[in-house]
Amino acid sequence: MSIPLSTVREASAEQLEAAFSGPPEEAARWIAAAARAGMVEAQILYGQILLEGRGVKEDRSAALGWFQAAAGAGNLKALTMVGRCHELGWGTPIDLRRARAIYRDAAAKGFDWAQYNLAALLAREGDRAGALAWYRRAAEQGHAKSMTVLGRFLEAGWETPPDPAAAHALYARAAALGDFRAQFNMGTLATAAGDIPAALRWFGQAAAQGSPGFLGKMAMALLARPEAELRALGARIEAARAAGGRIAETPVAEEG
CATH class of the missing domain: 1.25.40 (Serine Threonine Protein Phosphatase 5, Tetratricopeptide repeat)
Known part of the structure; x- marks a missing residue:
């Protein structure tokens, strides 16, 4: 689908984010056009698309190039992503000294x-x-x-x-x-206080958002608990993780 250049140049940050969340191939085409038109936010998003291979072939070197282009315009998020590339070897050899210097520059700002x-x-x-x-x-x-x-x-x-x-x-x-590690910590504190219903709510929120590695460790920790309710939650988390998913979020009740 051809995208009018005028439409691309007039896109708002909200429109770019909406496009990024849409169908991957269409998002990649639209955001690539915006990036080439010089939109800094689009350059960052297109770098992310290339980094993840979302709707396009993964190309970490090209991703780094787009992050550098946006960083050259003074965008601190893009500059930080350049540091991330140097830290983790995305599209460039790992260079922790360079990563540290870049982070320090953006952090000081x-x-x-x-x-x-x-x-x-x-x-x-x-x-x-x-x-x-x-x-x-x-x-x-x-x-x-x-x-x-x-x-x-x-x-x-x-x-x-x-x-x-x-x-x-x-x-x-x-x-x-919404930080899942903090939610897990809150669940741990509730468990220590003997408030198992609150612990289950916090652990449920953490399980609904945590990374796969975190979920594995969380399931093991809960399965080792003496409380039957926590062991049952650990089993649910492990089963969902093994199936490549997460459990449904359990909202934390408002305190009254």
């Missing part, structure tokens, strides 16, 4: 995902103090994954005095924002 990625890289390299500082900065901006990891630092007392109350508050905020 305030981009929360760059702050999170920099923190994670520093943590893997053994610099917990540096990681803590960047997780904290991202969490202060409302970055849910950073809140969860910052909570773990506070709970364990890594490079900071232990503060379980603050940790649990961070888990609650991140869980409400």
Whole structure:
């Protein structure tokens, strides 16, 4: 299908996102046209399409090129994706020094995902103090994954005095924002408090959103519990995971 250039150039960010969520082949054609017309947001989305092979043949080198094009226009999300490519070897050899420098550049300019990625890289390299500082900065901006990891630092007392109350508050905020690891942590806290209905609700939410690797570990943890209800949930998660899916989400009841 031919797409009028005027239509492409006038597309809004919302239209681009809607196209991205549509039929893969059609989305790839439409967003590719917008990317070639110079739309920065489309260049990022087309890079993602090429990275995943969504509706087109996977081409990580080309994906990196589109991320670089958008980053050249000053887009911090695109710059962070360039760092991700260097960190993970997507379309280029792994270069952790380059990835770290790119993340630091975007992080210093305030981009929360760059702050999170920099923190994670520093943590893997053994610099917990540096990681803590960047997780904290991202969490202060409302970055849910950073809140969860910052909570773990506070709970364990890594490079900071232990503060379980603050940790649990961070888990609650991140869980409400949809972070499945925080939801699992909330379920663990509810289990420790003996509130199995609340634990089941939180674990159910985590199971509805978690990655395959996380779901495997979660199922094993629940299957090892003495509570029959938690073991049953673990069995459901494992069965759904083995079938390539997830269990249906169980909403958390509003507190009254």
